[in-house]
Amino acid sequence: xxKIYLPRETTTLSLGVEELISAIExxxxxxxxxxxxxxxxxxxxxxxxxxxxxxxxxxxxxxxPVTASQIQSLFxxxxxxxxxHELKLGEISDIPWFKQxxxxxxxxxxxxxxxxxxxxxxxxxxxxxxxxxxxxxKDIINIxxxxxxxxxxxxxxxxxxxxxxxxxxxxxxKYIVCNADEGDSGTFSDRLxxxxxxxxxxxxxxxxxxxxxxxxxxxxxxxxYPLTKIILEEALIKxxxxxxxxxxxxxxxxxxxxxxxxxxxxxxxxxxxxxxxxLEGKRGQIRFKPPLxxxxxxxxxxxxVNNVITLASVPVILAKGAEYYANFGRGKSLGTMPFQxxxxxxxxxxxxxxFGLTLREVIENFAGGTYTGKAIGAVQVGGPLGAYFSGKQxxxxxDYESFSAAGGMLGHGGIVVFDDGVDYLEQARFAMEFCxxxxxxxxxxxxxxxxxxxEVITRIRxxxxxxxxxxxxxxxxxxxxxxEDASLCAxxxxxxxPVRSAVKLHQLLTERTDETMRPTNES
Amino acid sequence: xxxxxxxxxxxxxxxxxxxAAHKHLKNFDIEEHNLVDVLHFFQDTYGYIDKAxxxxxxxxxxxxxxxxxxxxxxxxxxxxxxxxxxxLKICQAESCQAMGSRALTAELKAALKIDFHETSKLADITLxxxxxxxxxxxxxxxxxxxxxxxxxxxxxxxxxxxxLREVQDD
Numbered sequence: 001x002x003k004i005y006l007p008r009e010t011t012t013l014s015l016g017v018e019e020l021i022s023a024i025e026x027x028x029x030x031x032x033x034x035x036x037x038x039x040x041x042x043x044x045x046x047x048x049x050x051x052x053x054x055x056x057x058x059x060x061x062x063x064x065p066v067t068a069s070q071i072q073s074l075f076x077x078x079x080x081x082x083x084x085h086e087l088k089l090g091e092i093s094d095i096p097w098f099k100q101x102x103x104x105x106x107x108x109x110x111x112x113x114x115x116x117x118x119x120x121x122x123x124x125x126x127x128x129x130x131x132x133x134x135x136x137x138k139d140i141i142n143i144x145x146x147x148x149x150x151x152x153x154x155x156x157x158x159x160x161x162x163x164x165x166x167x168x169x170x171x172x173x174k175y176i177v178c179n180a181d182e183g184d185s186g187t188f189s190d191r192l193x194x195x196x197x198x199x200x201x202x203x204x205x206x207x208x209x210x211x212x213x214x215x216x217x218x219x220x221x222x223x224x225y226p227l228t229k230i231i232l233e234e235a236l237i238k239x240x241x242x243x244x245x246x247x248x249x250x251x252x253x254x255x256x257x258x259x260x261x262x263x264x265x266x267x268x269x270x271x272x273x274x275x276x277x278x279l280e281g282k283r284g285q286i287r288f289k290p291p292l293x294x295x296x297x298x299x300x301x302x303x304x305v306n307n308v309i310t311l312a313s314v315p316v317i318l319a320k321g322a323e324y325y326a327n328f329g330r331g332k333s334l335g336t337m338p339f340q341x342x343x344x345x346x347x348x349x350x351x352x353x354x355f356g357l358t359l360r361e362v363i364e365n366f367a368g369g370t371y372t373g374k375a376i377g378a379v380q381v382g383g384p385l386g387a388y389f390s391g392k393q394x395x396x397x398x399d400y401e402s403f404s405a406a407g408g409m410l411g412h413g414g415i416v417v418f419d420d421g422v423d424y425l426e427q428a429r430f431a432m433e434f435c436x437x438x439x440x441x442x443x444x445x446x447x448x449x450x451x452x453x454x455e456v457i458t459r460i461r462x463x464x465x466x467x468x469x470x471x472x473x474x475x476x477x478x479x480x481x482x483x484e485d486a487s488l489c490a491x492x493x494x495x496x497x498p499v500r501s502a503v504k505l506h507q508l509l510t511e512r513t514d515e516t517m518r519p520t521n522e523s
Numbered sequence: 524x525x526x527x528x529x530x531x532x533x534x535x536x537x538x539x540x541x542x543a544a545h546k547h548l549k550n551f552d553i554e555e556h557n558l559v560d561v562l563h564f565f566q567d568t569y570g571y572i573d574k575a576x577x578x579x580x581x582x583x584x585x586x587x588x589x590x591x592x593x594x595x596x597x598x599x600x601x602x603x604x605x606x607x608x609x610x611l612k613i614c615q616a617e618s619c620q621a622m623g624s625r626a627l628t629a630e631l632k633a634a635l636k637i638d639f640h641e642t643s644k645l646a647d648i649t650l651x652x653x654x655x656x657x658x659x660x661x662x663x664x665x666x667x668x669x670x671x672x673x674x675x676x677x678x679x680x681x682x683x684x685x686x687l688r689e690v691q692d693d
Contacts, residue, residue, distance in 0.1 A: 010658055188657040264601060265600035283597040340659065
């Protein structure tokens with residue numbers, strides 16, 4: 001009986017995988033062929049989804065992207081025995097998109113049945129936990145420190161230092177909080193990981209709990225991910241039944257359980273203190289820092305707040321060692337990073353690679369140009385608070401320091417491509433508008449500044465002459481400075497980043513246009 | 524487009540009833556559930572948060588009515604009027620913008636003759652903006668109840684609207 005793998009994952013579902021499965025089952029029954037359909041996660045190549053895979057003599061062969069109308073012809077081509085078909089992609093590991101990656105955190109994602117604990121273990125799962133159960137708290141934290149792992153949510157704070165702070169804090173209870181409020185446009189790595197390899201996140205959280213002495217973990221999941229919620233709920237039940245969660249996990253002295261909490265549609269709740277307020281059932285307004293959440297976090301107790309990818313990178317580090325992980329990447333950006341290609345691209349999806357390739361290399365090697373076939377007009381890196389780069393500014397290496405030096409940030413690894421039809425000024429205006437919609441309202445620069453920002457940028461657009469326009473530009477710069485310096489958190493503090501970078505691109509473009517429009521005898 | 528099947532179950536809500544809400548509330552444990560959890564439950568049950576719930580929740584959680592109202596109004600998900608059977612959320616964020624979501628949003632508003640946060644008289648649809656559904660590699664995206672439709676085009680949008688109107692007429 002041939003095993004067929006088809007993802008149970010949001011992107012694939014949005015592309016009709018359930019209808020596809022009905023068609024396959026129907027066709028197989030009509031032909032009297034026995035098949036077994038297994039549900040994996042997506043490997044991240046969204047442009048190949050729905051990616052149908054078969055297990056053929058121990059090899060994984062792919063066909064894709066498959067639609068229900070092609071099922072009959074696939075059966076006629078005998079795809080169950082690796083028959084030739086226009087959709088045949090060959091062995092998955094030979095496809096250049098996958099071959100060029102270094103998948104450490106996502107090694108199992110798409111490879112295994114998402115919810116099978118047996119499959120998870122067969123593919124290296126829970127080896128990190130076994131190592132952690134044999135180690136002292138101090139040893140685990142040292143491994144994380146040595147690996148160089150930094151927070152993958154955006155702030156890139158060294159995970160080991162955060163853990164150390166919580167471990168050293170004296171308190172009757174401590175918490176592990178997983179930030180799964182993945183709100184940045186152009187990012188979906190948390191979702192892919194949770195849907196495709198949920199036990200990896202669970203394992204990472206258990207290890208964090210053992211390291212700092214916490215017995216309770218919380219996953220704060222955004223409400224826009226309904227399928228992820230279902231998969232996590234199922235995974236938590238199975239992990240509990242298998243003795244990986246609850247009291248005396250795997251017959252050790254450690255207790256640890258995970259509670260799933262669903263957000264309610266607020267971007268700001270991705271900010272750690274706002275998330276903690278929300279987790280306590282309050283308005284998601286940010287808190288003053290200090291005290292740091294590591295000392296006074298959830299319910300005033302020492303709390304590790306880490307992003308999904310940070311926690312999901314922990315098992316492989318514990319299983320294979322700090323050195324193994326730190327051998328990937330460069331400078332102070334060690335390990336791998338899942339970059340997410342989206343917007344106007346031909347081949348969108350997630351690629352996990354070592355830090356260090358340039359933005360251009362990633363876009364050229366993986367994205368395959370724009371979807372519309374036009375030239376690249378702008379690339380926004382790092383979500384709605386990240387900078388816009390023009391098609392000519394793509395040679396910055398993708399690591400934390402280089403990007404910061406180039407006036408941007410890597411953030412959560414989102415890369416959103418626009419073609420040359422992009423209206424830079426409109427993107428700048430949107431950045432302000434987004435801030436005004438999503439501001440928690442606690443501090444004035446963010447709450448009021450963003451509203452004024454929308455107005456000023458609108459006036460730049462409608463200005464009747466150059467002097468009126470430059471007056472508004474000055475006002476905008478003044479406003480950006482205030483927001484950057486005086487906002488309480490990154491929402492107001494970083495909104496000037498996309499605004500300034502997009503306005504600059506707009507100015508370059510309009511100056512050039514002014515230049516060409518100027519009569520030659522004047523110059 | 525022949526592969527594009529659209530059979531999305533309608534949202535069904537209980538009619539608002541204070542006594543029933545009171546009973547529902549008794550099933551919650553203040554040690555285990557917080558206000559946001561309970562609000563999610565009531566919105567799933569009734570489709571919205573009725574004003575009459577506020578004093579009930581305030582008493583249950585030992586908060587002021589203002590505090591409860593503050594939490595409800597803070598989160599985009601919670602609404603104070605009953606929505607249509609179909610809640611249509613169209614993504615307004617950057618990745619979808621790069622693939623033409625601004626024009627599609629305008630088309631959608633024109634077709635339904637409504638703005639965001641309104642319910643159409645032409646169809647059983649409430650329209651909401653959303654900032655990212657996490658399906659950015661197949662932009663633009665739209666969510667109908669809990670189903671995401673990706674790689675949205677004008678043609679696909681028209682088909683969805685026709686389809687939803689037909690369901691309503693049945």
